Amino acid sequence: MQRLQVLKGAFCGLDPIQQQLVIGSAVAAGGILIHLLYKRRQVKSIPLGEGWWGAGQKPLSEDEQIHPFEVQTTDEEIEDLHERIDRTRYTESLEDGCFHYGFNSTYLKKVVSYWRHKFDWKKQVAALNKYPHFKTKIEGLDVHYVHVRPPRRENQTVVPLMLVHGWPGSFYEFYKILPLLTENRDGLAFEVICPSIPGYGFSDAPRKQGFDSLAAARVFLTLMERLGFSQFYLQGGDWGSLITTNMSQMKPMCVKGLHLNMIKVRMGFSVMFSLMIGSYLPFLVGFSREDVRRLFPFFEKNVYGILRETGYFHIQATKPDTAGCGGNDSPVGLAAYILEKFSTWTDNSNRALADGGLERKFSLDDVLTNVMIYWTTGSIVSSMRFYKENFKSNPDNRVDAKVGITVPTGLAAFPAELMHCPKSWARHRALWGGRGSPPLSAARGAPC
Numbered sequence: 001m002q003r004l005q006v007l008k009g010a011f012c013g014l015d016p017i018q019q020q021l022v023i024g025s026a027v028a029a030g031g032i033l034i035h036l037l038y039k040r041r042q043v044k045s046i047p048l049g050e051g052w053w054g055a056g057q058k059p060l061s062e063d064e065q066i067h068p069f070e071v072q073t074t075d076e077e078i079e080d081l082h083e084r085i086d087r088t089r090y091t092e093s094l095e096d097g098c099f100h101y102g103f104n105s106t107y108l109k110k111v112v113s114y115w116r117h118k119f120d121w122k123k124q125v126a127a128l129n130k131y132p133h134f135k136t137k138i139e140g141l142d143v144h145y146v147h148v149r150p151p152r153r154e155n156q157t158v159v160p161l162m163l164v165h166g167w168p169g170s171f172y173e174f175y176k177i178l179p180l181l182t183e184n185r186d187g188l189a190f191e192v193i194c195p196s197i198p199g200y201g202f203s204d205a206p207r208k209q210g211f212d213s214l215a216a217a218r219v220f221l222t223l224m225e226r227l228g229f230s231q232f233y234l235q236g237g238d239w240g241s242l243i244t245t246n247m248s249q250m251k252p253m254c255v256k257g258l259h260l261n262m263i264k265v266r267m268g269f270s271v272m273f274s275l276m277i278g279s280y281l282p283f284l285v286g287f288s289r290e291d292v293r294r295l296f297p298f299f300e301k302n303v304y305g306i307l308r309e310t311g312y313f314h315i316q317a318t319k320p321d322t323a324g325c326g327g328n329d330s331p332v333g334l335a336a337y338i339l340e341k342f343s344t345w346t347d348n349s350n351r352a353l354a355d356g357g358l359e360r361k362f363s364l365d366d367v368l369t370n371v372m373i374y375w376t377t378g379s380i381v382s383s384m385r386f387y388k389e390n391f392k393s394n395p396d397n398r399v400d401a402k403v404g405i406t407v408p409t410g411l412a413a414f415p416a417e418l419m420h421c422p423k424s425w426a427r428h429r430a431l432w433g434g435r436g437s438p439p440l441s442a443a444r445g446a447p448c
Contacts, residue, residue: 054140166238
C-alpha cells in the first residue's frame with residue numbers, strides 16, 4: 001500500500017505531458033502483453049499440403065470407395081518360402097558373441113528351423129483375418145487398414161481411436177490390445193482403426209519421391225474423414241509417433257487427444273542447460289530420480305548407447321534400396337534384420353544373452369507373423385525408404401519442428417526404451433493439458 005502511495009505521488013508530480021507519456025506507454029505495454037498472450041493461446045497448425053504418390057500422372061478423379069480386403073496366401077507362396085529357407089547359407093557365430101554383433105547365428109538356426117517346420121502361415125493368415133480389413137484409394141495409393149468396432153450396447157459411448165505403428169512393426173502389433181480397447185468399460189469403448197503406413201505391409205508403396213511423415217499424416221487424416229470421423233484420438237510409437245503428431249499439428253481441432261510412446265525434442269538451450277546441471281541439481285531443471293538414473297552419465301547412456309543401436313538408421317536414411325536388397329530376396333536375412341530389433345529394442349541388456357531374450361516377451365509365431373507381413377508383400381525396401389524421405393534435409397528445419405503440440409497429450413516412458421525423454425523436456429514440445437476438449441459423444445460427425 002505504501003508503494004502505491006509513492007507511485008501515486010511520483011505520477012502526480014509529473015507535468016501533464018509526462019503523465020500522458022506514462023499513460024500511453026502503459027497502454028501500449030498492456031496491449032503488447034495482451035497480444036502476446038492471445039498469440040500464445042492461439043492454436044497453431046501446419047499446412048495440409050497435397051500430393052500424388054501413384055504411378056504416372058494424377059487423374060482428374062479418384063475412386064473414394066472403401067473395399068473389404070482379406071489377407072490371402074497360396075501353397076506356391078509357402079513352397080517358395082521353404083525353398084529359399086532351405087538354401088540359406090549361415091555364418092558361424094563367435095564364441096560368447098551373444099547378440100553383441102547382431103542376431104546370433106546359432107540361435108537364428110533354431111528360429112529358422114521353427115519357421116520351416118512348425119510355423120503355420122495359413123493358420124496365422126486366419127488369425128490376421130480375425131478382424132475386418134479394408135482398402136481405400138488416397139492420393140494414388142491403396143491404403144490398408146484394420147477397422148474394429150465394439151459390440152453394440154445401450155448407453156455406450158464409442159470413441160474413435162487410430163493406432164499407428166512404426167518400423168519394423170505393422171498393424172499386427174496391436175492385435176492383442178484390440179479386445180481390451182473395444183471392451184465396454186464404465187459405458188465407454190473404442191472404435192479402433194489401425195492403418196498400414198504406405199510402403200508397409202498391405203498398403204501400396206509410393207511410386208514417387210518425397211513421401212514423408214507429413215504426407216502420411218495427411219493421408220491418414222483423409223482416411224478418418226472418409227470414415228466419417230470429425231474428432232478422434234491418436235496413438236503412435238516410432239514413426240507412428242511422428243505421423244500422429246503431424247496429424248495433430250495439421251488439424252488440432254479434430255484431435256481430441258494424442259498418446260505417444262516416443263517424442264522428439266530439440267536440443268535447445270534449456271535442454272543443454274538441464275544436461276549440464278541435471279545430475280547435480282535435478283530439482284532445479286525438473287528431473288526426477290528416474291530421469292537422472294536413465295540419463296546419466298549422458299554420453300555413455302544417450303550418445304554412445306544410441307550410436308551402438310542406430311547404424312541401421314544411417315543406412316536406411318541414405319541408401320535404403322541397396323540395404324534392402326538382401327532382405328527382399330532372403331527370408332532368413334529379413335528375419336535376422338527385423339527380429340534383432342525386436343530383441344535389442346525391447347531391452348538393450350538382451351545383447352548379453354545367447355538368444356537375445358526374444359522369447360521372453362514374444363512368441364515365435366507372433367514375431368514371425370510380423371516378418372511374414374513384410375516378406376509376402378515385398379515391402380522391406382519401401383518401408384526403409386521412409387527414413388530417406390524424412391531425412392533428406394535437416395528435420396529441425398521442417399515446418400512441423402517449429403510448431404508445438406497444442407492438443408491434450410500423454411507420453412508413456414517405459415523403463416527400457418532406447419531414448420528417454422523427461423517430462424520437463426516434453427513440455428517444451430507439447431502444451432500438456434492443451435485446450436479444452438468437446439464431449440466424447442461429439443467424436444463422430446461431419447468431416448472437419
